[in-house]
Amino acid sequence: MPISRAAVLDWITASAGAIAAERAALDRLDAAVGDGEHGTNLDRGFQAVLGKLPDLADQDIGAILKGVGLTLVATVGGASGPLYGTLFLRMGAATAGKAELALDDWTAALAAGVEGVVARGKAAPGEKTMVDALAPALAALRAAAEGSGLEVALRRSAAAAREGMLATVPLVARKGRASYLGERGAGHQDPGATSAHLLLATAAATLAREEGRAV
Numbered sequence: 001m002p003i004s005r006a007a008v009l010d011w012i013t014a015s016a017g018a019i020a021a022e023r024a025a026l027d028r029l030d031a032a033v034g035d036g037e038h039g040t041n042l043d044r045g046f047q048a049v050l051g052k053l054p055d056l057a058d059q060d061i062g063a064i065l066k067g068v069g070l071t072l073v074a075t076v077g078g079a080s081g082p083l084y085g086t087l088f089l090r091m092g093a094a095t096a097g098k099a100e101l102a103l104d105d106w107t108a109a110l111a112a113g114v115e116g117v118v119a120r121g122k123a124a125p126g127e128k129t130m131v132d133a134l135a136p137a138l139a140a141l142r143a144a145a146e147g148s149g150l151e152v153a154l155r156r157s158a159a160a161a162r163e164g165m166l167a168t169v170p171l172v173a174r175k176g177r178a179s180y181l182g183e184r185g186a187g188h189q190d191p192g193a194t195s196a197h198l199l200l201a202t203a204a205a206t207l208a209r210e211e212g213r214a215v
């Protein structure tokens with residue numbers, strides 16, 4: 001069963017809910033290593049996305065994801081706004097014109113998105129950024145795509161993002177505001193890796209579901 005347009009809309013809506021629920025926790029993580037507004041920034045962006053969704057709802061998946069990206073670029077700010085904007089814009093470009101996505105399409109879309117984040121932010125794995133959750137999630141998806149169904153692949157991808165997120169704790173940040181802290185930043189989980197995991201865990205919970213869809 002492929003990923004439908006309705007499932008993508010569900011993912012975006014549920015992501016906005018998850019970010020809102022975790023806003024304070026993301027702010028707290030960012031307060032330890034940065035300026036304490038990662039959750040507030042992302043929540044503002046995803047609430048704006050929710051406002052745009054009715055206009056996007058009858059479009060193809062590429063246009064929906066592009067609309068999400070443009071809205072995030074315009075509303076989130078900080079380092080993560082352009083990066084998450086790029087993630088969604090590239091995912092949208094990779095899925096342009098599509099009304100449904102097979103597992104391979106989703107994998108190609110995430111690959112394009114993660115490549116965009118890396119091209120823009122220049123973070124390598126292990127530099128304590130959102131890439132530490134995104135890159136393992138993509139690798140797990142590629143490995144799972146070899147013979148698993150969509151649901152299993154999405155779950156493995158989310159599990160890899162979680163491991164990557166947890167593995168940021170001992171790292172010293174080499175990119176972004178947290179890098180100003182140097183060694184003192186070790187011992188804290190990266191806020192961007194945490195929000196990236198949230199998006200991928202929400203993807204696993206929504207994209208392969210056929211029943212109970214709100215849209």
Ligand code: ADP
Pocket residue numbers: 030034035037038041077078079080081083117120121122123128129130131175176177178190191192193
């Ligand atoms: P700011 O750092 O401007 O306050 P946010 O608090 O919204 O922005 O986002 C911080 C997160 O952005 C970090 O936790 C990290 O995951 C991510 N980040 C910062 N710089 C980069 C980069 N160059 N590449 C990838 N991710 C980055």
Ligand code: MG
Pocket residue numbers: 030034035036037038078177
């Ligand atoms: Mg911040």
